[in-house]
Amino acid sequence: MTAEMSALRRFLHWGPITAISIIKCITLTTLYMNSMWWPPNESFGAFAHQALFLLLSMLATFNYVMATISGPGLLPKRWEPENPKDKEFLQYCKECEGYKAPRSHHCRKCNRCVKKMDHHCPWINHCVGWQNHAYFSYFLLFSILGSLHGSVVLSFAFYRGIYRYYYLTHGLAHLASVQFTVASIIMCILGMGLAIGVVIGLSMLLYIQLKTIVINQTGIEIWIVEKALYRRYRAESTDDAFVYPYDLGWRENLRQVFNEECQKRGDGIEWAVAKGCDQYTLTREQLAQKQEKRARTRIYKCTAPVSGRWLPIHSQGWRVCISAPCTDEPRIRLQPEDIIKVTRFRRHWLFGERVLSELEQQQKQQRKGYIRGWFPRRCVVALSESQEDDASETTKNSKSATGNGNGHSHGHSKQQQQQQRNGHSKKYM
Ligand SMILES: [Zn+2]
Numbered sequence: 058m059t060a061e062m063s064a065l066r067r068f069l070h071w072g073p074i075t076a077i078s079i080i081k082c083i084t085l086t087t088l089y090m091n092s093m094w095w096p097p098n099e100s101f102g103a104f105a106h107q108a109l110f111l112l113l114s115m116l117a118t119f120n121y122v123m124a125t126i127s128g129p130g131l132l133p134k135r136w137e138p139e140n141p142k143d144k145e146f147l148q149y150c151k152e153c154e155g156y157k158a159p160r161s162h163h164c165r166k167c168n169r170c171v172k173k174m175d176h177h178c179p180w181i182n183h184c185v186g187w188q189n190h191a192y193f194s195y196f197l198l199f200s201i202l203g204s205l206h207g208s209v210v211l212s213f214a215f216y217r218g219i220y221r222y223y224y225l226t227h228g229l230a231h232l233a234s235v236q237f238t239v240a241s242i243i244m245c246i247l248g249m250g251l252a253i254g255v256v257i258g259l260s261m262l263l264y265i266q267l268k269t270i271v272i273n274q275t276g277i278e279i280w281i282v283e284k285a286l287y288r289r290y291r292a293e294s295t296d297d298a299f300v301y302p303y304d305l306g307w308r309e310n311l312r313q314v315f316n317e318e319c320q321k322r323g324d325g326i327e328w329a330v331a332k333g334c335d336q337y338t339l340t341r342e343q344l345a346q347k348q349e350k351r352a353r354t355r356i357y358k359c360t361a362p363v364s365g366r367w368l369p370i371h372s373q374g375w376r377v378c379i380s381a382p383c384t385d386e387p388r389i390r391l392q393p394e395d396i397i398k399v400t401r402f403r404r405h406w407l408f409g410e411r412v413l414s415e416l417e418q419q420q421k422q423q424r425k426g427y428i429r430g431w432f433p434r435r436c437v438v439a440l441s442e443s444q445e446d447d448a449s450e451t452t453k454n455s456k457s458a459t460g461n462g463n464g465h466s467h468g469h470s471k472q473q474q475q476q477q478r479n480g481h482s483k484k485y486m
Pocket residue numbers: 150151152153154162163164168169170171464
C-alpha cells in the first residue's frame with residue numbers, strides 16, 4: 058500500500074497538477090477544433106491525422122506518469138561501499154546516514170540521496186536521475202511533437218473560424234466548417250498559447266537534456282568538472298590533467314540512457330569508466346574541492362537583520378542593490394547573532410551558509426527560508442581571518458557547527474573528518 062500511496066501522492070502537488078492540466082487542455086482543445094476543421098470520420102487521411110495526434114498525446118502522458126512514478130532511483134539509506142576501504146574516497150551524507158555512491162547527490166526536496174542526480178524537477182515533483190532519465194527525455198520529446206501538431210491544427214482552425222463569414226458570403230460554404238462561440242474562441246486562443254509555450258519551453262529543456270546525455274555529464278557534474286578545471290588552472294599544474302571518467306564516447310553515452318528496454322542500465326552505483334579512470338576518480342576530485350572550499354571558508358556573525366530580498370533598497374540602499382550578484386542563487390534571511398560560513402566574497406555581498414542554531418538542531422526544525430545563499434556584506438562582521446582554528450572552535454562550541462542540511466560532510470581536518478566517519482560507520486554497522 059505504502060509504495061502505491063507515495064507514488065500517488067507525488068501527483069498531489071502544484072507541479073504535476075499544472076503539467077497534467079496543460080497537457081489535457083491542449084489535447085481536448087485540439088480534438089474539439091479538429092472535429093470541425095478536419096473531422097476524423099471524413100476520410101482515412103483525416104482519421105489517421107487525428108490518430109497520430111492522440112498517439113503523441115498518449116505517449117507524452119505515459120512517459121510523464123512513468124517518469125514521476127518510477128522516480129530517479131534513490132540510494133538506499135545508510136548505504137556503504139562493499140569494500141570498507143573505499144569509504145575514504147566518498148562523501149558522507151548526514152541526512153541519509155550513509156555514504157554517497159559515485160554520481161549520487163543529496164536532494165533536499167526529496168530528502169534522500171539520488172542516483173546520478175541531474176536536477177529536481179518541480180513539474181514531476183521528483184528528481185530526474187538514473188532511473189527516469191529516459192522517460193523524462195521521451196516525455197519532453199512527445200510533448201513537443203504533440204504540442205507542435207496541436208498548435209498547427211489550432212492555427213488553421215482559428216483562421217477558418219475567423220473567416221467563416223467571408224466564406225459564407227463568397228460561395229465557399231464548404232470551407233466554413235469552423236464555427237466559434239465565445240467559449241470556444243477563448244479556448245482556441247488559450248490552447249494555441251499553451252501549445253506554442255510548451256514547444257518553446259520544452260525544446261530548450263530537451264536540448265539541455267540531450268546535451269547532458271550525449272556527454273554523459275549531469276547538470277551537477279558539469280559544475281564539478283568546471284571547478285576541477287579551474288582548480289588546476291589556478292594551481293598552474295599541468296602534471297595531473299583532469300579526465301572526466303564517465304564520457305565513453307557519444308554512442309555509448311546515448312546507449313547508457315536509451316536502450317530497447319527503455320530502462321536503466323546497471324545498478325546506478327557502479328558505472329562504466331573511461332581508460333585510466335576508476336570508480337572513484339570523480340569522488341576524489343569532489344573531496345579535494347570540498348577541502349579547498351573549507352580552506353577558503355571564513356566565519357561571519359550577523360549584526361543587523363537581513364530581509365532575504367533580491368534588491369533590499371529600503372534596508373540597504375542603492376549601492377548594495379546595484380552591485381547585487383547576477384545569479385539566480387537564493388538570497389538568505391538572517392537575524393542578529395546568526396553565524397554564517399562564507400565561501401564566496403564580493404565587495405558588497407557574501408555567499409555563505411547559515412549555521413543552524415542549537416535550538417534548531419535540537420528540535421530538528423529549520424527556520425523558514427534558505428540556509429545557503431547571498432546576503433549584503435554590511436550586515437555581518439568577520440569573526441576571524443584564519444578560518445581553520447575558528448572552524449574547529451565553532452565546532453567545539455556548538456557540537457556541530459557543520460550541521461547544514463545539504464548532507465556534505467564538513468570535517469575540519471582530514472583526520473577529524475575520518476574520525477567522524479568512522480564514528481558514523483560504527484554506529485550504523
Ligand atoms: Zn542523502
